Amino acid sequence: MDIFSNTSRARLQALYSDFSRQKQSNPTAFQANVEWWRKALESLVDSGVQQTGTGSIGSRLVLQANRALLDCLRLEKVGKPLAMGAVINDLRSRKILISLHKFMASKTSIYDAGWLPYRIASFVVGRPLWWALEQVGIVGDEGVLTSISHSQKETDWWGEYVFVEHVERAADAVLSLQESKTTGPADALYTLDGFRKSFASVFDASNDSLHEVDTRIILKYLERERRVLVLDTEVVKFIDSTTPHDERIITTVDxxxxELKSAISNMQRQVDGIHRKMDEYTNKATTALQQKWKSLALSYLKSRKQLEDLRNKRLVSLSTLESTMLSIETAAGDIQIMKTYETSTATLRAVLSHPSLQRENIDKTMDALAEANQDAREIDNVFRTDGDVAVGVDNDDDDIEEELQALVKGIEDERSAQRLQNSQVPSILPAVDEPVKVKVLLPPN
Known part of the structure; x- marks a missing residue:
């Protein structure tokens, strides 16, 4: 892993030493070491190299914390990590790691604050007193009343732990992939095996199927924390997170x-298999003809013909099943549309039934509005009249008209007088046809 190759030998020796006592004496160094190990353990789980005991590929979400982990992390000339128990316990206390058993068995969300007495103690008790209680074993990483003898067992930290951050990323990837291919009710339904195959690329595009443990973890997380699916034995159904509780069920229609979706998938695989066999018989017949084995080539061609007839029958059946599925999805879509119409109608009727929208209230409101506008106009007129009186303005229209005509007449008289004056001024310019004589004065020699 890169994190090991990018770390010096001296640093590795410090990380592999028993630094657990630094939690009290040097908390900063302790947390730095724990953070380094957190990244190392995450890389280990991401690689999938840990075995689950079944011989299959390792889980990408679960850390197997036991003696095998120490052996896996052993380095030549450095040894085994002596503080791994302290690292695991610290990660557990911060909910970075959660016991697999607790994760799967919990009825409440993993984001719940936890046990009420422990929350109260954590809030009320100051950190100095909390540290003192840790020393005497009254409290610990797991909660209240942790005994000294229990905390000193070397194998207390052994177990299977879920990396919460890994689960969150996997859930996001599953939802993103699901949203990209949802077109009808059938796309929201899976068998467990179908789910494992459909979302095999969540961790690695080359995978054919999700690990069984990872599948159970992802489904539990999506059902309990995200509330976006319903799980019933062998059936997985994606739903909207806002779906009411009474509709979070898998019906007989689902x-x-x-079943129809599975039948279509199986029929498609049969057709693909028939195609492959037909290609094989074609290649064998060609090879037989090249070697001049005519009778063998005819036998292969006859078998190919039989497979072709079978393929045609299967294609007809497949077409019928797909048409049936399309009809079902169309009907299901129509049901959703009708539900939307019903909801919209009920909402509109509820709005229209409001007392403010009754005919009598509307008439009263409009009459009151008209009266208010009339009052506003009257008040405005009063203010205008009183204002003119206050400044001595006479609003007689005839006087204003006469004053306007007098101004217009004065302007016209002024313009006439100006034109008359301009016509009486003698021209000082020579006539156009008279030559202009210019006298040039030269300077004396």
Whole structure:
């Protein structure tokens, strides 16, 4: 892993030493070491190299914390990590790691604050007193009343732990992939095996199927924390997170759609298999003809012909199943549309039934509005009149008209007088046809 190759030998020796006592004496160094190990353990789980005991590929979400982990992390000339127990316990206390058993068995969200007495103690008790209680074993990483003898067991930290951050990323990837291909009710339904195959690329595009443990963890997280699916034995159904509680069920219709979806998938695989066999018989017949084995080539061609007839029958069946599925999805879509119409109608009627929208209230409101506008106009007129009186303005229209005409007449008289004056001024310019004589004065020699 890169984190090991990028760390010096001296640093590795410090990380592999028993630094657990630094939690009290040097908390900063302790947390720095724990953070380094957190990244190392995450890389280990991401690689999937840990075995689950079944011989299959390792989980990408679960850390196997036991003696095998220490052996896996052993380095030549450095040894085994002596503080791994302290690292695991610290990660558990911060909910970075959660016991697999607790994760799967919990009825409440993993984001819940936890046990009420412990929350009260954590809030009320000051950190100095909390540290003192840790020393005597009254409290510990797991909660209240942790005994000294229990905390000193070397194997207390052994177990299977879920990396919460890994689960969150995997859940996001599953939802993103699901949203990209959802077109109808059938796309929201899966068998467990179908789910494992459909979302195999969440961790690695080359995978054919999700690990069984990872599948159970992701489904539990999406069901409990995200509330976006319903799980019932072998059936997985994606739903909207806002779906009411009484509708979070898998109905007989859902099971019927899933059976039809599985039948279509199986029929498609049969057709693909027939195509491959037909290609094989074609290649064999060609090879036989090249070697001049005519009778063998005819036998291969006859078998190919039989497979072709079978393929045609399967294609007809597949077309019928797909048409049926399309009809079901169309009907299901129509149901959703009708539900939307019903909701919209009820909402509109509820709005229209408001007392403010009754005919009598509307008439009263409009009459009151008209009266208010009339009052406003009257008040405005009063203010205008009183204002003119206050400044001595006479608003007689005839006087204003006469004053305007007098101004217009004065302007016209002024313009006439100006034109008359301009016409009486003698021209000082020579006539156009008279030559202009210019006298040039030269300077004396």
């Amino acid at each position: 099971r019927g759609i899933l």
